[in-house]
Amino acid sequence: MAKLSTSKKNAEPKGEFGLPEERKYPMPDAAHAKNAKARASQAENAGKLSAADKKKVDSKADKVLKKK
Structure with a gap:
């Protein structure tokens, strides 16, 4: 997974x-979608x-994973 720099993160649309x-x-x-699911589980x-x-978070990640 490529690191997402602060400037790239800030440039991403809210969606x-x-x-x-x-x-x-x-x-x-x-x-990043897989990582988000894992981190959300840890946070919960x-x-x-x-x-x-x-x-x-899981719903959005599942949508991203189905696209790719």
Whole structure:
């Protein structure tokens, strides 16, 4: 997975994020989508992400993964 620099992350449209309102969990490609799912699971298990937000991230990631 290529590293997503801050400038590239800031240049991504909001629709490329699992949580667009917070610009968290960027998913410009399949590798980032897989990583977002894993990180969202970790955050939920640690109590830092709600189940509803994890569902949003997973839904967006699944759409990205089906495209590629």
